[in-house]
Amino acid sequence: xxxxxxxxxxxxxxxxxxxxxxxxxxxxxxxxxxxxxxxxxxxxxxxxxxxxxxxxxxxxxxxxxxxxxxxxxxxxxxxxxxxxxxxxxxxxxxxxxxxxxxxxxxxxxxxxxxxxxxxxxxxxxxxxxxxxxxxxxxxxxxxxxxxxxxxxxxxxxxxx
Amino acid sequence: xxxxxxxxxxxxxxxxxxxxxxxxxxxxxxxxxxxxxxxxxxxxxxxxxxxxxxxxxxxxxxxxxxxxxxxxxxxxxxxxxxxxxxxxxxxxxxxxxxxxxxxxxxxxxxxxxxxxxxxxxxxxxxxxxxxxxxxxxxxxxxxxxxxxxxxxxxxxxxxxxxxxxxxxxxxxxxxxxxxxxxxxxxxxxxxxxxxxxxxxxxxxxxxxxxxxxxxxxxxxxxxxxxxxxxxxxxxxxxxxxxxxxxxxxxxxxxxxxxxxxxxxxxxxxxxxxxxxxxxxxxxx
Numbered sequence: 179x180x181x182x183x184x185x186x187x188x189x190x191x192x193x194x195x196x197x198x199x200x201x202x203x204x205x206x207x208x209x210x211x212x213x214x215x216x217x218x219x220x221x222x223x224x225x226x227x228x229x230x231x232x233x234x235x236x237x238x239x240x241x242x243x244x245x246x247x248x249x250x251x252x253x254x255x256x257x258x259x260x261x262x263x264x265x266x267x268x269x270x271x272x273x274x275x276x277x278x279x280x281x282x283x284x285x286x287x288x289x290x291x292x293x294x295x296x297x298x299x300x301x302x303x304x305x306x307x308x309x310x311x312x313x314x315x316x317x318x319x320x321x322x323x324x325x326x327x328x329x330x331x332x333x334x335x336x337x338x
Numbered sequence: 339x340x341x342x343x344x345x346x347x348x349x350x351x352x353x354x355x356x357x358x359x360x361x362x363x364x365x366x367x368x369x370x371x372x373x374x375x376x377x378x379x380x381x382x383x384x385x386x387x388x389x390x391x392x393x394x395x396x397x398x399x400x401x402x403x404x405x406x407x408x409x410x411x412x413x414x415x416x417x418x419x420x421x422x423x424x425x426x427x428x429x430x431x432x433x434x435x436x437x438x439x440x441x442x443x444x445x446x447x448x449x450x451x452x453x454x455x456x457x458x459x460x461x462x463x464x465x466x467x468x469x470x471x472x473x474x475x476x477x478x479x480x481x482x483x484x485x486x487x488x489x490x491x492x493x494x495x496x497x498x499x500x501x502x503x504x505x506x507x508x509x510x511x512x513x514x515x516x517x518x519x520x521x522x523x524x525x526x527x528x529x530x531x532x533x534x535x536x537x538x539x540x541x542x543x544x545x546x547x548x549x550x551x552x553x554x555x556x557x558x559x560x561x562x563x564x565x566x567x568x569x570x571x572x573x574x575x576x577x578x579x580x581x582x583x584x585x586x587x588x589x590x591x592x593x594x595x596x597x598x599x600x601x602x603x604x605x606x607x608x609x610x611x612x613x614x615x616x617x618x619x620x621x622x
Contacts, residue, residue, distance in 0.1 A: 309440025
């Protein structure tokens, strides 16, 4: 079995993995990072989105061996000292979730989108989150949350 | 589903990768995995070994080579879209690559991977065909150039030989006077194109001097809309363009699936070709 080293939410792990092990299963079943759910199993829904070396990926569509040597951030790695990341807080405050299953992926995809567009328009948000599905159809509040999260994050960054 | 068992190797060079492929006919190349992993999960593919070339530096990057742009096969869609060399030299490629799937998939999926996968519903095969791109294949024997017209053989089948891997693609730079557009019709934001149309168009004195049109998902391979290309030659920009686009589906054999019947796809090909030609010509 190949041995991989991978950093997840700031902690370095060394694991022997079967080549066919998907990154999402490594996270959930070997490392206990169950904050990242498996949604569709067909690369469509984006619920399992995580950051891989700073860019969003669908962790059901990456093999654990492909993440060898990489840095992974999951929804569980966003908060600092028990307080929520501004984007998480915005989702909470704007009631941008009903069942919550898509939320971890939505939050990760939203943060990824802001790398390119720190103040996205509604259209840019809808386009930027096209790879993430919410079956409660809560998109209106999700869009609101991403705008609010973007504002909050801008404030954090520009604060002296 | 969990994929069936396979072995995994990560060669340190293209030569090693070719060796690994040549020594095992059931081995398969793993690039970004965005097409292959879904197939593995659905157990539609049972490779013995995955040869992971995704990180090979010699297969990555975009290079300006004077009269053409060379895109390394393992350059991701995201890198293609962001590349100033691609935007300047081959705007059609940047336009189409920006519509591939979604952000997360574009971060992993590769330019070469989606061409070697040879899915006629993929956006890039029709683009490379429309631009008369040349695909560069490497094997233990060396390197050979394959014109796009000879590369796509059948559904999910390219003319890459066993033991050969796609190293990159040469895309001719089209000079001043050319306009471009990629028009795609799909059911949901990130779904495969039901039909897509890639257009490169040369204008001259208010008329169309030359049109090159590649069609996505209008047959088992990407195809050129030759009849429409011929009909558009010399046509003045304006009302006659629509009529010239009516032959866009001529000679195609579009598939039938749960999204569309062939006759609907033929209709779409006409409509989308007209839209794409108008957009490429700068008409509102």
